[in-house]
Structure formats: structure tokens, C-alpha cells
Amino acid sequence: MNKRILIIGGGYVGLYTALGLRRLVRRGEVDVTIVDPRGYMTYQPFLAEAAGGAIEPRHVVAPLNRLLPGMRVLTGRVTNVDHDARRARFEPVRGPAYELGYDIVVLAAGSITRGMPIAGLAEHAVGFKTIGEAVHLRNHVLGQLAAAASTDDPAIRRRALTFVVVGGGFSGVEALAEMQGLADDALRYHPRIERAELNWTLVEAKGAILPELAPELGVWTIGALRERGVDVRLNALLTSAADGVAALSDGTAVDTGTLVWAAGGRPSPLAADSGLPVDAIGRVKATAYLTVEGIPDAFAAGDGAAVPDLTRPGEFTAPNAQHAVRQAKLLGRNLVAYLKGRSLKEYRHAYLGSVAGLGHHQGVAQVYRIRLTGFLGWLAHRAYHLAWVPTFNHKARVLADWALSGLFRREAVQLGGLEHPESDFQEALREHVKAA
Numbered sequence: 001m002n003k004r005i006l007i008i009g010g011g012y013v014g015l016y017t018a019l020g021l022r023r024l025v026r027r028g029e030v031d032v033t034i035v036d037p038r039g040y041m042t043y044q045p046f047l048a049e050a051a052g053g054a055i056e057p058r059h060v061v062a063p064l065n066r067l068l069p070g071m072r073v074l075t076g077r078v079t080n081v082d083h084d085a086r087r088a089r090f091e092p093v094r095g096p097a098y099e100l101g102y103d104i105v106v107l108a109a110g111s112i113t114r115g116m117p118i119a120g121l122a123e124h125a126v127g128f129k130t131i132g133e134a135v136h137l138r139n140h141v142l143g144q145l146a147a148a149a150s151t152d153d154p155a156i157r158r159r160a161l162t163f164v165v166v167g168g169g170f171s172g173v174e175a176l177a178e179m180q181g182l183a184d185d186a187l188r189y190h191p192r193i194e195r196a197e198l199n200w201t202l203v204e205a206k207g208a209i210l211p212e213l214a215p216e217l218g219v220w221t222i223g224a225l226r227e228r229g230v231d232v233r234l235n236a237l238l239t240s241a242a243d244g245v246a247a248l249s250d251g252t253a254v255d256t257g258t259l260v261w262a263a264g265g266r267p268s269p270l271a272a273d274s275g276l277p278v279d280a281i282g283r284v285k286a287t288a289y290l291t292v293e294g295i296p297d298a299f300a301a302g303d304g305a306a307v308p309d310l311t312r313p314g315e316f317t318a319p320n321a322q323h324a325v326r327q328a329k330l331l332g333r334n335l336v337a338y339l340k341g342r343s344l345k346e347y348r349h350a351y352l353g354s355v356a357g358l359g360h361h362q363g364v365a366q367v368y369r370i371r372l373t374g375f376l377g378w379l380a381h382r383a384y385h386l387a388w389v390p391t392f393n394h395k396a397r398v399l400a401d402w403a404l405s406g407l408f409r410r411e412a413v414q415l416g417g418l419e420h421p422e423s424d425f426q427e428a429l430r431e432h433v434k435a436a
């Protein structure tokens with residue numbers, strides 16, 4: 001019987017592992033099942049550009065069933081793994097849960113947004129990790145401008161034009177920068193709003209931002225954001241979001257209509273909940289071969305795994321796309337070696353550096369010793385990420401989006417109604433009942 005491989009998670013690690021298997025094994029040699037709650041891989045580094053409107057949201061995601069013909073793609077979530085019995089409990093998007101049997105499991109469920117018990121956070125904040133959140137933010141920012149332009153009440157206006165982002169890592173900084181670019185562009189359609197009326201605040205708990213880059217680049221970015229009018233608050237914590245007022249540990253209180261929580265992630269709880277070995281912060285304990293420590297027939301990589309960093313003994317690889325993709329490529333090869341009884345290879349990759357886009361044709365980049373800021377940093381950011389977008393089709397679409405947004409003005413239509421398509425119809429039905 002063919003070996004059954006179950007891949008849990010269809011993000012970077014899941015998709016690239018599956019693509020590797022497609023290349024390395026003949027059709028029919030293994031049965032691969034890949035499970036993901038959304039059914040598509042999200043290219044997260046471009047979420048900010050999707051929120052800012054420079055890239056069409058559909059071009060930032062890659063549907064698994066299209067990329068993985070011949071493999072079984074299940075939409076839903078694995079809620080528990082009983083590895084001794086080689087069974088996983090699967091909850092499909094619709095219908096009752098059932099068990100999936102397997103011979104080898106790949107844990108690739110990544111990370112989830114790190115929550116905190118802060119009053120008002122659940123009611124007033126939005127995360128920044130999914131394409132849904134990016135689309136929502138784009139509509140929301142444009143909706144806030146429209147709301148401000150439609151009222152003379154100064155308090156309502158000020159709240160609508162105040163935007164707070166918590167988290168000075170890549171996702172928070174890029175989200176704020178792209179939202180600001182979108183709002184600045186859209187102002188030309190709102191002559192009653194002055195640019196100076198827009199308030200932007202970035203809140204970071206530590207004394208620096210963009211920790212994956214050299215400190216000088218973080219300092220440069222703070223300067224660039226402040227020049228654009230962003231109030232960058234370092235060493236400050238969000239202590240409450242009750243009533244939509246962002247209260248900070250430095251005593252500031254910001255009444256805001258937009259609160260974005262981008263304060264980092266934590267490993268998927270799946271491994272810990274399934275009794276698999278995890279470290280103190282909940283990452284699956286992986287070996288340098290990307291197998292799960294002390295457990296046969298189990299592999300793990302990416303944000304949810306503690307993979308030893310052989311280039312920095314004693315440390316673990318950082319949770320980023322660069323490691324996730326490279327680990328997945330090796331994981332695919334090691335899986336095939338494992339099936340064929342050959343020896344596995346160790347994961348060894350020295351971090352190359354990173355890039356961040358700041359909208360307004362600005363960015364920062366650090367690749368080996370080369371450091372770029374401003375326009376060159378922005379170009380490097382785009383070139384780097386374009387190279388890593390999966391499939392030629394998606395690359396071409398992203399490139400076309402950039403070309404169009406360079407040639408024409410950014411589309412500034414607010415499609416918030418998409419989030420509640422039923423409301424117009426329900427209102428029509430209510431009117432019908434009234435009239436009857």
C-alpha cells in the first residue's frame with residue numbers, strides 16, 4: 001500500500017513541501033492529503049500592499065487545489081492528532097468531524113495572532129495576518145474617510161481620522177505605512193479633509209522597531225515615519241482599548257476608530273494540544289533534519305516549530321518566510337529520503353537579511369552587508385518578494401497590479417458592503433413586509 005502522508009497546514013511549509021513531493025515522487029507512489037482551513041496559501045509579506053490597494057487581494061493567495069493536482073486538498077482544520085494511532089481528527093468547513101488515518105504527518109500549522117487580556121481588544125481591534133483582515137482594513141480606512149467627510153461633528157471626525165497600530169515588527173510597520181499611503185491618495189476625493197487632520201500612531205513595547213533588521217535601519221524607519229507625521233511611541237504598551245480608546249502605558253489615551261493589533265504571533269496550539277513534544281513557547285520540538293524530536297514518522301517546520309539554527313549554535317531559526325520556504329524544500333527531500341530508507345540532510349541556512357516596504361515609494365532592505373533605504377529599499381523590497389511569490393501566474397498578476405497602479409491612480413472605492421452582502425436584501429424584505 002502507498003504511504004499516506006498528511007500535511008497539516010497549507011501555508012509556506014505545507015505548500016512547498018507538497019510541491020516538492022509532486023516533483024520528487026512519481027504519481028501514485030504516495031497518497032498526499034493536505035488540510036487547511038482556507039484552502040489557499042497566503043503570501044503574507046504582501047498583505048500590507050493588498051490592504052493599501054497596490055495589489056489585488058486575490059493575487060496574494062494561491063489556491064491549493066489548483067497548485068496540487070493529484071493530491072487530496074481538504075478544507076477545514078485538524079483539531080487533534082493521535083500520533084500513536086496515526087490518526088488525526090479533522091473538522092471540515094461543513095459537516096461532522098471525522099478521523100483521517102496516515103502513515104507520516106507533517107506539522108505545518110504555523111502560528112496564530114498572539115492575543116492578550118486587554119479590555120476592549122476583542123471588540124475594537126482587528127488583527128493583521130489574513131487576507132480577510134487586509135481587505136477589511138482597506139475598506140475600513142476608506143470608510144473612515146467617507147464618514148469623516150460626511151459629518152461636521154468634530155469628535156466623530158477626529159475619531160474617524162485617527163489610526164493606531166500596535167506592533168513595530170514587519171507586519172505592524174508595513175500595515176501602517178500602506179494604510180497611510182492609501183489614505184493620503186484617497187484624500188484627493190475628499191477635499192473637505194485636510195491631510196493634517198489624519199492622526200497615525202505606531203505603538204511598540206520595545207525601544208526599537210523592525211528587530212529583524214540592523215538597528216540603524218530601524219532608526220531610519222522611525223525617522224521616515226515621523227517625517228510623514230506618524231507618532232511613533234516606543235517603550236509603550238497598549239493597556240486598554242475599552243470604548244475604542246487606546247490607552248497606553250505612557251499615559252497617552254487615543255480615541256480611535258481604527259485599532260490594528262499586529263503585536264506578533266504564537267505557535268499553533270495544535271502540537272501542544274495533541275501531546276507532541278513542544279518547547280516552553282509551544283513550538284514543536286524539531287531536529288535539524290526537520291523530524292519531530294523522538295517521534296517516528298513525524299516532521300515539522302516553519303513558524304510553529306523550534307528548528308535548531310546550525311549557523312548559530314544554541315539558537316532556533318526565526319519565524320519568517322525565508323526559513324519557512326527553505327525548510328519546506330528540504331522537508332520534501334527528507335520525506336522522500338525517509339520513505340526510501342536513505343539518510344536525511346540537516347537544515348542549515350544563514351539568514352540573508354530582510355526587506356520592508358513603507359509605501360510612498362519608500363522601504364528598507366538589508367541583504368548580507370548591503371543596506372538600502374528610501375526608494376532603493378522600496379525597489380529591493382518589491383524585487384525580493386516578487387521573486388518568492390509562488391507560481392509564474394501569481395508573479396505576473398502582481399507585476400501587472402504594480403504596473404497599473406503606477407500608470408493610473410490607486411482605486412479608492414470602498415466595498416465594505418461585501419462583508420455583509422445579506423444586509424441590503426434583508427432591508428428590501430423588511431420594506432416589502434411593511435408595504436404589504
Ligand SMILES: Cc1cc2nc3c(=O)[nH]c(=O)nc-3n(C[C@H](O)[C@H](O)[C@H](O)COP(=O)(O)OP(=O)(O)OC[C@H]3O[C@@H](n4cnc5c(N)ncnc54)[C@H](O)[C@@H]3O)c2cc1C
Pocket residue numbers: 008009010011012013014035036037038040041042044045046047048076077078079108109110111128129170171268270301302303304319320321322323324354355356
Ligand atoms: C503581515 C505579515 C507580514 C510578513 N512579512 C514577512 C516578510 O516581509 N518577510 C518574512 O520573511 N516573513 C514575513 N512574515 C512571516 C511569514 O509569513 C511566516 O514566517 C510564514 O508564513 C511561516 O510559514 P508557515 O508555513 O510556518 O506558516 P503559515 O504560512 O502561516 O501557514 C500555516 C497554515 O496552517 C494553517 N493552519 C493553522 N492551523 C491549522 C489546523 N489546525 N489545521 C489545518 N491547518 C491549519 C493556516 O491556515 C495556514 O494556512 C510575515 C507575516 C505576516 C503575518
